[in-house]
Amino acid sequence: MSAPTLSLTLYSAAQVRELDRLAIDDYGIAGFTLMQRAAAAAYRLLRQQWTQAQSLLVVCGPGNNGGDGYLLAALAQADGLQVVVAQISEQSPGGADANKAWQQWQDAGGSTIHGGDMLAAIPAADVIVDALLGTGLQRDVSADWAELIDAINQSDKPVLSIDVPSGLHADTGAVMATAIQARATISYIGLKQGLFTAQGPDHCGRIFFDDLGVPEAIYSHVQASKQVLDSASVHALLKPRRPGCHKGQCGHVLVIGGEHGMAGAVRMAAEAAARVGAGLVTVATRPEHAALLSANRPELMCHGIEDVDDLQPLLDRASMVAIGPGLGQSDWAQALLSAVMQSQLYLLLDADALNMIAAQPQKRGRWLFTPHPGEAARLLGWSTDQVQQDRFKAVAAISERYNCITVLKGPGTLVASAQGSPIYLCREGNPGMATAGMGDVLSGVISGLLAQGLSLVDAASCGVYVHAAAADLAARQGQRGLLATDLFPYLRTLVNPAQD
Numbered sequence: 001m002s003a004p005t006l007s008l009t010l011y012s013a014a015q016v017r018e019l020d021r022l023a024i025d026d027y028g029i030a031g032f033t034l035m036q037r038a039a040a041a042a043y044r045l046l047r048q049q050w051t052q053a054q055s056l057l058v059v060c061g062p063g064n065n066g067g068d069g070y071l072l073a074a075l076a077q078a079d080g081l082q083v084v085v086a087q088i089s090e091q092s093p094g095g096a097d098a099n100k101a102w103q104q105w106q107d108a109g110g111s112t113i114h115g116g117d118m119l120a121a122i123p124a125a126d127v128i129v130d131a132l133l134g135t136g137l138q139r140d141v142s143a144d145w146a147e148l149i150d151a152i153n154q155s156d157k158p159v160l161s162i163d164v165p166s167g168l169h170a171d172t173g174a175v176m177a178t179a180i181q182a183r184a185t186i187s188y189i190g191l192k193q194g195l196f197t198a199q200g201p202d203h204c205g206r207i208f209f210d211d212l213g214v215p216e217a218i219y220s221h222v223q224a225s226k227q228v229l230d231s232a233s234v235h236a237l238l239k240p241r242r243p244g245c246h247k248g249q250c251g252h253v254l255v256i257g258g259e260h261g262m263a264g265a266v267r268m269a270a271e272a273a274a275r276v277g278a279g280l281v282t283v284a285t286r287p288e289h290a291a292l293l294s295a296n297r298p299e300l301m302c303h304g305i306e307d308v309d310d311l312q313p314l315l316d317r318a319s320m321v322a323i324g325p326g327l328g329q330s331d332w333a334q335a336l337l338s339a340v341m342q343s344q345l346y347l348l349l350d351a352d353a354l355n356m357i358a359a360q361p362q363k364r365g366r367w368l369f370t371p372h373p374g375e376a377a378r379l380l381g382w383s384t385d386q387v388q389q390d391r392f393k394a395v396a397a398i399s400e401r402y403n404c405i406t407v408l409k410g411p412g413t414l415v416a417s418a419q420g421s422p423i424y425l426c427r428e429g430n431p432g433m434a435t436a437g438m439g440d441v442l443s444g445v446i447s448g449l450l451a452q453g454l455s456l457v458d459a460a461s462c463g464v465y466v467h468a469a470a471a472d473l474a475a476r477q478g479q480r481g482l483l484a485t486d487l488f489p490y491l492r493t494l495v496n497p498a499q500d
Contacts, residue, residue, distance in 0.1 A: 008233075009219075010226035010425060011190035013135035013170040019189050022218040032097045034188075034212050035064060038162070039071030039101075041210040042129070042186050043079075046072075046160050049184055050127045055082040057125035057157075059118065059148065060102075061132040061166070062089055067098035068162045069131025070105040077108060084125070085110055086118035088132065088145060119151050128152055128159045130180045133166035135192060140177035141167045153181045161185040164192055165203040172390045173198030173412065181205075188212055190219075193226045196425055197391050197412025226392070227422045229415075229465040235497040237454060237462050250279030251451025254318035255325065255444065256311075256336055257351075258285030258293075262326030265351070265440045267293050268484055269325040270300050272444025275491045276466065278451045284314055284336070308335040315339070320346040322447040324353030325440040346450055350443040354379060361402070368405040368456050369398060370443055376408055392423060405456045407446070409439060413464050417457045424461045428468035432475045437484030442467045445491060466494045 011019070023029045046053070058073040060066035070085065070093075077083045085105060093102045105112075113121060122128070130152070132145065141149065149167055152159060159182045164170045167179030173194035185204040187195060189212055195204050241250075253273040258266035266285050270293075274281045280301070283293055287304025294302045305311055315321070321340050327333045329352050337353055347367040349357060354371050358378040369379070373391075377384045379398050387394040387408075395408040395416040408414045415424040446463030454462060470490035475482055 008228045008230055009191065009224045010193035010196065010228060011222070011224050012193060015222050015224065016135065016188075016190040016192065018222050019214065019218050022221055023189070023212075023214040027215050027218070029214065031064075032100055034214075035067050035097050035101060036071055037212040038068045038188050038210070039075060041188070041212065042068065042160065042162050043072050043075045045184065045186050045208055046076075046127060046129070047079075049160070050158060053081070053126040055084075055124060055126045056129060057084050057086060057121050057127075058129040059086045059132050059152070060088070060093070060112075061134070062093045062098070063095060063134055063136065064098050065131050065134030065162055065166075066093050067095070067101035067131075069129055070098075070101040070110075072129055072131070072162075073110060074105050074108045077110060083110065084121045085112045086121060086148075087112040087114055088118075088148065090114050118148055122151055122155045122157065125157055128155075128157050130159050130161040130166050130182060132180075133164075134162075135164055135170035137167070137169060137176055141179075146178045149178050149180055153178075158183040159205075161204070163187055164195065168194060168200060168203050170194045172392065173200035174389045175199045175203070179203050184208060186210060189214055190222075190224070191228075193392065193425070196228070196427055197410070197414060198388050201411045225422055227424050229424050229426045229428075229461055231465070231469070231497075234462050234465045237458050238495055238497055247279035250277060251319040251448070251453065252280040252282065252317060253278045253444075253447045253451045254282045254284060254314055254321045254345075255447065256284045256305075256321060256323040256340065257325040257327040258283070258289050259326055259328030259330060259333060260286055260288070262328065263289040263293060265326030265437065267297065267300075268437050268440040269322055269350075269444035269447070271297055271485075271488065272441040272491065273322070273448035273451070274299055274444075275488050276445050276448035276452075276463075276495045278448035281448075282314055282318065284311055286332075305336070308339050311336060311339050315343050315345065318345060319451040320348070320447060322348040322350070322443050324348075324350035325443055327352045329356055346456065348443055348447050348450070350439060351375070357402070363401075363403040365403050366456070367402075368407070368446065368450070368460055369402065370407040370409065370439065370446065371398070372409045372439065395423060405460050407442075407460050407464055409442070413468065415457065415460045415464055421457075424464075426464045426468050428465060428472055430472055430475045430479050432479030432482035433468070433471045435482060435484060438467075438471070441484045441487055449495075466491060469494055 450459035
C-alpha cells in the first residue's frame with residue numbers, strides 16, 4: 001500500500017503492533033529486518049532534513065525503539081559521522097531484536113555512555129535522535145528519564161523522534177509528565193493517532209511516514225477507526241452547481257444569537273454560511289442589533305426578536321438552524337433555545353447553546369454540536385484536563401450521550417458520529433486560529449454546507465477541513481494577528497474546487 005493512501009488512516013498502538021505481527025508471522029518478514037528498515041528510513045530522513053550535520057547523539061531506551069536507535073547509530077558511523085550513543089540503562093536492551101541491534105553497534109566499534117555523561121554529551125551534538133520510549137508507554141515518565149528529556153528540550157537542539165516523541169502517549173496525544181519536543185517524527189507501518197491531536201502537534205514537529213515495505217494485504221486485517229480528512233474526499237462532496245440553480249435550491253440558514261454586546265458573533269456565523277454557498281441566510285438577534293447588521297452586510301436578512309413568538313415564522317422558512325454564537329444564557333436565550341428544540345429542523349449548537357444543554361441534558365437527533373474542550377467537559381461532566389487527556393474518547397462519548405454529530409475543536413479537531421463509525425481528524429489549521437470568532441465562523445461554514453444538502457457528518461467533516469484550510473491560507477501573511485474574518489475570501493475559493 002502506498003504511503004499517500006496510508007497517510008489518511010490512523011491507528012492505535014495496539015493496532016500497529018498487530019500489523020507488525022501479521023507482517024512477521026503471516027508473511028515471513030523477520031522482526032529484525034523490519035528494525036533494519038526502520039533505522040534506514042530514519043537515517044535517510046535525518047540526512048535529508050539536516051544535510052550539514054556531522055555529529056549525532058542517539059539516546060536509546062531498552063525496547064525495540066532503542067533497537068532502531070542502535071542500528072541508526074551504526075549506519076551514521078559507517079557514513080563518517082561522529083556518533084555518541086547514550087543508553088538509559090547500563091544493561092543490554094532486552095528483547096531478541098533490540099539486543100541484536102545493540103550487539104551490532106558494539107561489533108561496529110561503538111560504545112555507549114550512561115548517567116551524567118549523557119547530559120554532558122548534549123551540547124556537542126548537531127542533531128539528537130530520540131529512540132528512548134516507544135508506543136507502549138502507559139504511565140508517567142519516571143525521574144531519570146524525565147531529567148534526560150527535559151535537558152534535551154532545554155538544549156534547543158534539533159531532535160528526530162523515532163515512531164513517537166518519547167513521553168507522548170501514542171493513542172491520545174497526552175504528555176505523560178514530560179515529552180520530547182521533536183523537530184521531526186518518523187512513524188512506521190501505521191500512523192499513530194495520538195501524533196495529530198491534543199499535545200501531539202506541539203511535540204512531533206513535521207511528521208513523516210514509512211510503511212517499511214510490508215505487504216499491502218496486512219492492512220485488510222486491521223480495521224482502523226480513525227481517518228484523516230483530506231482535500232480529495234472533501235472536494236468530492238462539493239459538486240458543481242447546475243446551470244439552472246437558484247437560491248431556493250441552495251438552502252436557507254437561520255442563525256440565532258447575538259445577545260447585547262455580542263452582535264459580532266452572530267454576524268460572523270451568518271456571513272460564513274453565505275460565503276460557503278447557502279442560498280439564503282437569516283439572522284435572529286436582539287432588536288438593537290438587527291439594523292446595524294443589515295447595514296454592514298445587506299445580503300443577510302436580519303430580524304430583531306424580542307418575544308419568542310416572533311421566531312416561529314423564521315423557523316417555518318429555514319432549512320436548518322445554527323444557535324449559540326453570542327447567545328448568552330439569559331431568559332431570552334433560554335426561550336429561543338427551547339423553541340428551536342421543539343422544531344424538526346436540523347440544528348447546530350455552539351457556545352452557550354451547548355452550555356444550556358449541558359445544564360439540562362437531552363437527546364434529540366438531527367443535530368450537531370461544536371464544543372471546544374471546556375464546553376465538551378461541561379457536556380460530559382468531566383474536567384477539561386480529562387477531555388484533553390483522551391480527545392478520541394471524549395468526542396465519542398458526547399456523540400453517544402446526546403445522539404449527535406460532534407465536532408471537538410482544538411489542534412487535531414475531531415468529528416464523531418454514531419458508535420462504531422469512523423472518527424475523522426483534521427490535520428489542517430495553525431496557532432493563528434487561537435483568536436475570538438474562529439468558532440463562530442466554523443459554525444457558519446458547517447451550517448451553510450448542511451443547508452445545501454450535505455449530511456450532518458459530511459457537513460461537519462467538510463466544514464472543519466475547509467475552515468482550517470482557509471486559516472492556513474490566510475496565515476501565509478503571518479499567524480499572529482490573524483482575524484476570524486480573514487478567512488472569508490479563502491472560504492469561497494475552497495468551496496469552489498477546480499473541476500476537470
